[in-house]
Amino acid sequence: MTPLSADAPTTTDAARALFLELTGREPDGLWSAPGRVNLIGEHTDYNDGFVLPFAIPHRTVAAVDLRDDDRGRVRVASTFAAEPVEVALDELDDLFPTATGAEPAVPEWAAYPLGVAWALRQALAATDSDRGFRGIDIAIASDVPVGAGLSSSAAIEGAAASALNDLWDAGLDRRALARIGRRAENEAVGAPTGIMDQMASMLGEPDAAIFLDCRSLETQLVPLGMADAGLAILVIDTRVTHAHSTGGYRERRASCELGAQIMGVPSLRDVSVDDLPRAQELMDGVTFRRVRHVVTENQRVIDTVRVLRDAGARAIGDLLVASHASMRDDFEISVPELDTAVDTALAAGAVGARMTGGGFGGAAIALIEQDAVAAVSDAVTAAFAAADFTEPIVFTVTPSAGARRDA
Template sequence: MSTALSPTALAQQFTSLFGAAPDGIWAAPGRVNLIGEHTDYNEGFVLPFAIDRTANVAVRLRGDNTARLVSSYGNQGVVEVDLDTLSRDSMSGWTAYPLGVVWVLRQQGVAVGGFDLFLDSTVPTGAGLSSSAAIECAVATAFNELLDAQLSPGALVLVGQRAENEVVGAPTGILDQSASLLSTDGHAVFLDCRSQASQLVPLALAAAGLIVLVVDTKVTHAHATGGYAARRASCELGAEVLGVAALRDVDAEDLAEAAGLLDEETFRRVRHIVTEDMRVLETVSVLEASGPSAIGDLLTASHASMRDDFEISCPELDLAVDTALSNGALGARMTGGGFGGSAIALIPASAEATVRTAVLDAFAAAGFTTPDIFAVSPAAGARRIV
C-alpha cells in the first residue's frame, strides 16, 4: 500500500508541477462493507463504513477549458484534456474517474471549466475497498465547493454513481459513494438503497476491544467485466419472474414458492439477496442492542451465502476467512463485489498478531500471493482538508 503524501507535500508537488498553488485539497475515503453484498442494486439494505484510507485531490481552477491531471502513482505523466471534446467515450484509464465526475456535473448544468488536478490515494486498487468511489467523491466534493454548486451529499452520491455506471461502465449501485460521502468517525452507514434514506449506526470497535482486519488477497477484480454484470442480470431475471420491482420485495417466506418458479442457479442468486437483506437488518439491530462483539455469526453467515449461493468468492478469500475464524476471529467474510479483492475479520485487538501470522502462513503454504493485511477503523467521510 502506498504511503500518503502529507497535505503540505501534496500542495508542494502540485505547485512544482503546475506552477501555482492549489485552491484546496479534498479527501474522500474508501470503504469496507461490513455486511450487505450485492443488495444495493436490488434496492435493498447495506451497512458500509468509511475507512482511514483516502483519495486526496489537490485542485486549482483555470481560466480556460483545459484539464490537466496527474497522479502520484505510476509514471504516467500529466494527462491533458480539452473539455470541449470531453465525451462519455473519450475517457480511459485512471482519469476516467475524475473526468467521469466532471462529465456528469457538466451534463447536469454545473459549469466546470478548466482545472489542474493532482491525485494521491492510499486506497488499494482492485481490493474491493472502493478506490474508484473514493476518487469520484473527492473530485465531486471539490468541484461542488469550488463552483458553489450547492449539491447535497445525496446528489453527489448520484453523481459518482452515474460516473461509475455511464463512463467507467461498472453497473454498481449507490453503496460505495454513500459510504464515502456520508460516513462519520466511529459509525457505519445503514443505507436503504431504494429510498436513499441513511442512518448512522454506532460501530464502537475500540470500546469493545475489537478491530476489523482487512486481508487484501491481491486477486484483482474489475466490476466492469464478467461476473458482476452476470450476477446483476440473474437478479433482474429473478425479480421479473417473481413479478416484483426488485428483489428487495421478496420475503423469506416467499423463497419456497420461488424455488418452484426459478431455475436452480437463479434461485440461489435470489436466496442470497433475500437472506442478505435480512442479515443487514439484524446486524443493525444487534449493533444497537449489544454492540459489535455480537455480530460475528452474521458476518460469517454472509460469507457462506456469497460463497455458495451467489458464487462470488474464490479460494484465496475462503482461505482468509477460514483461517481467521480458526484463529480467534468472531466473524469473517469477503467484502466488496467479489471474484477477488479483500476479506474482513472482526477480531479482538489482542489477537491481531496471531491472526495476521496465521493468514500469512496459510497463504504461503497454499502457494498464493502474499496478501496485504491491515487494520481499519470507521472514519470520516469526504471533506476538505486544506
C-alpha cells in the same frame, strides 16, 4: 503483518507536489475522500436493498484549482499514471458513451475524475443552460488499495466531486454528490455498481457504520463501539485484483434483474425470505441461488443493525460468517484466497469473518480481539504461504470521516 500506511499527510504532500509539477503553482485547495469497508450487505445495493458500510482511514486526495489559461479544459494527473490526461469540457459528452457498454476513450483511472466532471456539468446545465464552467486542473494521490474491494474508485469520485462542487459553486449536498459519483462510475467508466460506495465515502463518520436504504437513500448512523468492546477490524487484502466492469459482476446483476422480473417485482428488495420457496419453483437453479443470496443478505443487514443496537459488535459474528457462505455458495463470487482468509481467521479465533466488496478477488474482513491482531495476521500469512498464494497485505481499519476539504 504487512503494514499499510494510512498517513494522510504523506498522501496530501504527494497530491500537492504532483499539482506543482503539473502546473507550476500551488493548488487552490485539497479535498479528500475515503475508501470504505462494507461490514455486511453485498450486491444488495443495486437491488434497492440495504447495506452497512463504513469509511476507512485510507483516503484519496485531490489537489485542485481553476485554470487561468484556458477556461474550457480539464486536466487530470495521478501518482499512479505516467502521463496526465487533458480534454476540453465540451468534449466530455463525446468521451463517455453513457451506458452503451463501450469503453471510454481515456484510461480507466482518468475516467473516474473526468466522469465526475461530466456528470456534474450535465446536472448543473440541466437547471441552468447558460451556466459557464471554468477549466480545472486536478492532481490525485491515494493510499486506498486498488482492486481490493475497498472502493478506491468511490474515493477518487468523492474527492473530485467535493472539489468541483466547491470550485464550480454547485451547492450540492453530499447525497447529490454521491449520485454524481455513481453516474460517473456507471456511465463514464461502465461499471454497473450501486450507490453504496459513494454514499459511504461521502457520509462516513468516526466509530459508526452507515445503515443505508439504497432505494430511498435514507441513512442512519449505527454506532459500532469496537474499541469499547475490545475488538478490532482486520482487513486481509488477498491481492487478487478485480474489476467491476468485467463480466462476472454484470452477469450477477443480470441474474438479479431476471429474478425480479420472474417474481413480478421492481427489484429483489421486494422479495422476502418467505417468498423464496415460490421463487425456487419458478426459477432455474442458478438464478434462484443468486436471488436467495440477495434476499437473505438483505435480511442479514437488518438483523446486524438490530444486534449491534441490542447486544453490541461482539454478537454479529455468526451473521458475518453466514454472509460469506452465501456469497461463496449462492452468489459464487468468492475465490480460494478469500475462503482461505476467512477460514484461517475464524480458526485463529476471529469473532466473525467474511469477504467484502464485489468479489472475484479483493479483501476479506475479520472481527477479532484487539490483542489478537498479530496472531490472526500471522496465521493468515502462513496459510497463504502454505497454499502458494501471493502474500496478503493485512492491516486494521477504524470507522472514519467521509469526504471533506482538507486545505
